[in-house]
Structure formats: structure tokens, C-alpha cells
Amino acid sequence: MGSDIKNGKERTNNIYLRKSLIVLLLAAVCHGIAAAPVQEKTWVVVIDAGHGGKDPGALGSSCREKNINLAIALKTGEYLKKSLSNVKVLFTRDNDVFIGLKERADFANKNKADLFISIHANWAASKSIRGTETFIMGLSKDEQNLEVAMKENEVIELEDDFSARYEGFDPKSPESYIMFTLMQNIYQEQSTQLASGVQNQFRTRAGRIDRGVKQAGLLVLYMTSMPSILIETGFITNPDEEKYLMSKEGQEYIASAIFRAARDYISEIDKKSVIRSSADPVQQVRVDTVTESDPPSETGLKFMVQITTSNYKKEIRAENFRGIADVSEIRSEDRFRYAAGNFVNYNDAVEYRKQILGLYPDAFIIAVRENKIIPLQEAMDLTKTK
Numbered sequence: 193m194g195s196d197i198k199n200g201k202e203r204t205n206n207i208y209l210r211k212s213l214i215v216l217l218l219a220a221v222c223h224g225i226a227a228a229p230v231q232e233k234t235w236v237v238v239i240d241a242g243h244g245g246k247d248p249g250a251l252g253s254s255c256r257e258k259n260i261n262l263a264i265a266l267k268t269g270e271y272l273k274k275s276l277s278n279v280k281v282l283f284t285r286d287n288d289v290f291i292g293l294k295e296r297a298d299f300a301n302k303n304k305a306d307l308f309i310s311i312h313a314n315w316a317a318s319k320s321i322r323g324t325e326t327f328i329m330g331l332s333k334d335e336q337n338l339e340v341a342m343k344e345n346e347v348i349e350l351e352d353d354f355s356a357r358y359e360g361f362d363p364k365s366p367e368s369y370i371m372f373t374l375m376q377n378i379y380q381e382q383s384t385q386l387a388s389g390v391q392n393q394f395r396t397r398a399g400r401i402d403r404g405v406k407q408a409g410l411l412v413l414y415m416t417s418m419p420s421i422l423i424e425t426g427f428i429t430n431p432d433e434e435k436y437l438m439s440k441e442g443q444e445y446i447a448s449a450i451f452r453a454a455r456d457y458i459s460e461i462d463k464k465s466v467i468r469s470s471a472d473p474v475q476q477v478r479v480d481t482v483t484e485s486d487p488p489s490e491t492g493l494k495f496m497v498q499i500t501t502s503n504y505k506k507e508i509r510a511e512n513f514r515g516i517a518d519v520s521e522i523r524s525e526d527r528f529r530y531a532a533g534n535f536v537n538y539n540d541a542v543e544y545r546k547q548i549l550g551l552y553p554d555a556f557i558i559a560v561r562e563n564k565i566i567p568l569q570e571a572m573d574l575t576k577t578k
């Protein structure tokens with residue numbers, strides 16, 4: 193269990209190593225040249241084939257959901273890898289193994305994924321129900337969406353000690369889903385953009401029935417901290433769709449539709465936020481921490497809006513950040529992160545993010561404590577207990 197996750201990590205480390213070497217070489221080559229090279233953002237895309245191993249997922253008349261999910265996930269990843277040089281694809285599983293929902297989300301979070309795409313196939317009691325739908329995290333009053341969430345979340349019952357791991361969350365009890373009303377999905381806009389792209393592609397290019405973009409309390413999306421979607425590629429309880437999803441051609445159509453949507457999303461965001469390196473790429477890399485500008489709250493906690501990352505250190509000047517003056521640098525292990533604003537209240541950061549979204553559409557809120565980025569949920573808990 194989870195062995196491919198470890199391989200994924202090793203792969204990541206290798207890629208970082210190779211990337212640092214390239215950066216060093218580039219820096220050496222560019223030394224003395226006045227024009228700064230344009231730094232392309234590397235996108236980390238985690239593709240998650242739902243279910244696996246002892247968890248077959250939904251059952252069709254002659255297929256298991258887990259196999260369809262895996263085939264489509266691998267093809268989608270292959271298309272992304274082949275076509276986009278600035279994308280690093282990681283799979284939560286690339287074979288038939290069981291992985292818990294929390295492990296899937298943790299894997300994406302640890303690898304600092306920019307996108308999380310979970311691939312599933314749907315189930316309905318009636319054979320006539322058909323079509324594709326893409327979910328983002330959120331609370332919906334729609335009973336059908338709740339049903340999908342319950343079905344997809346139910347897999348945690350196969351995990352050891354699931355009640356403790358998921359803090360008493362009962363996937364079958366509607367009351368458990370109330371906790372999702374407390375969350376604010378800061379990636380809602382981006383997730384919706386990607387989800388709409390997928391549904392568009394399904395409808396216009398793959399000729400599938402489009403049941404739309406929906407919201408539901410899906411645990412795996414709840415636990416990831418990046419734009420995340422869960423795709424239901426069709427109903428394996430409908431004979432036509434089952435046949436389609438089991439066929440090589442059907443799987444290729446679905447995978448290429450997901451690929452195109454992801455590609456378009458990435459190029460859209462890239463267009464708006466090209467990262468340019470600072471004037472002197474050979475500048476000594478210093479281990480820096482967040483610059484103190486505002487007095488921190490009593491908890492030492494502050495909320496900022498991460499606007500961009502760079503492999504090179506950038507001089508903190510408004511013209512380097514599209515006119516934003518209040519920028520701090522956060523040195524993380526692999527790259528420089530730049531965050532704007534400095535707020536004691538989370539809601540102030542939310543308001544501020546809205547103001548600068550036109551400049552940085554991919555901006556998101558981070559919590560910083562003792563000069564370290566901490567998980568947002570932890571920060572929210574800290575502000576609550578205060």
C-alpha cells in the first residue's frame with residue numbers, strides 16, 4: 193500500500209535536483225547578460241484514480257469502477273506529460289492498490305500540487321441515468337449531490353481506524369456534512385474554472401451528456417489545499433456508458449477531454465502571470481524569512497496572499513510585482529514565494545485577495561506563523577481557540 197506514493201516522491205526529488213542543476217547552468221550562462229530570462233512556472237498536477245485494490249468502487253454489469261478510473265487517469269497523465277513541458281504529472285496510484293482518501297490528499301499537499309484531478313465513474317439505481325458531471329468542494333442542498341458524496345466518501349470505512357483518522361466523520365450520516373458549511377473554499381473560483389472546462393470538453397469534443405459542474409462535501413477535495421476537482425466520467429450502471437467507458441476509444445476520448453481542459457486552464461493562468469526573474473539571476477541565494485512589517489497578532493499568526501513564486505530571488509519593488517508594494521518574501525525549500533498584505537484577520541485577507549485578483553488571478557491565502565507557512569486549517573483553529 194502506498195508504495196507508488198514513495199516512488200512519486202523520489203521522482204519529485206530527482207526532478208527538483210535536475211531542475212536546480214538547470215537553474216545553476218542557466219544562471220552561469222546568463223551572468224553578465226542584461227536581459228533577464230523569462231521563467232516559466234512548473235505546474236505540478238496530481239492525477240488521482242479513484243478507488244483501487246480492495247475497494248472496487250461502483251460496480252457495472254461487467255466492470256469495476258477502479259479499473260476504468262485507472263485507465264483514464266494514466267492516459268490523461270500521459271497526454272499532459274507528452275504535450276506540456278512545464279507540467280510535472282504525479283499519480284496517487286499507477287496500479288491496482290488501495291489508498292485512503294487522506295493519503296491521496298496528503299500526497300498532493302506534500303508535493304505542493306497546483307492542481308488535483310480525481311477521476312471516477314458514477315453509479316445510479318436506475319439504468320437510464322447517464323451523463324458526466326464534475327464536482328468541486330462545497331455544500332449543496334441537492335440530495336443527488338449528497339448521494340454522490342456519500343458514495344465516494346464511504347470508502348474510508350475500508351481504512352483502518354477510520355473514525356479516529358477522520359475525527360468521527362460518518363460518511364453515511366447527513367449530519368456529518370454540516371461541517372462543510374464552516375469551510376470557505378478559497379479555491380472555488382479556480383476549481384470552478386477547471387471543472388467548467390472539463391464539462392465543456394466532454395460536451396463539445398467528446399459528445400457526452402453534460403450534467404454540469406456541481407458542489408458536494410467530498411472528503412478528498414476537502415483535504416487538498418489547491419484547486420481540486422472530482423470528475424464523474426459517466427454512469428457504469430447505464431449499459432451504453434458502461435460499454436463506452438470500458439472501450440479503449442471511449443477512455444481516450446474522456447482522457448483527452450480532461451487533458452485539453454487542464455491544458456487550457458494552465459495556459460490561461462500562465463498568460464496572466466508570467467514569472468519574470470530579477471535582473472541579476474546569479475545573486476547569492478540567502479535563506480530569508482518573512483519580512484516583518486505589521487505587528488503580529490497575539491498568536492503570532494498572520495494571513496497573507498501568495499501572489500507568485502520564482503526560482504530566482506526578486507527584488508522587493510512594486511514594479512516587480514505589477515505595482516503591488518506590500519510584498520514579502522518567503523523562502524521555501526524549493527523556490528522563493530512572494531506574498532502580499534499582512535493581516536491579523538482571515539477575512540481581511542479574503543477581501544484583499546479579491547482586490548488583487550485582477551493582477552494575480554492565481555493568488556491564494558496563506559497563514560504564516562513564526563515565519564513559516566502553516567496549514568490554513570491549523571491557523572483557523574488557532575484563531576478560534578483564542
Ligand SMILES: [Zn+2]
Nearest residue numbers: 242249312313
Ligand atoms: Zn468513485
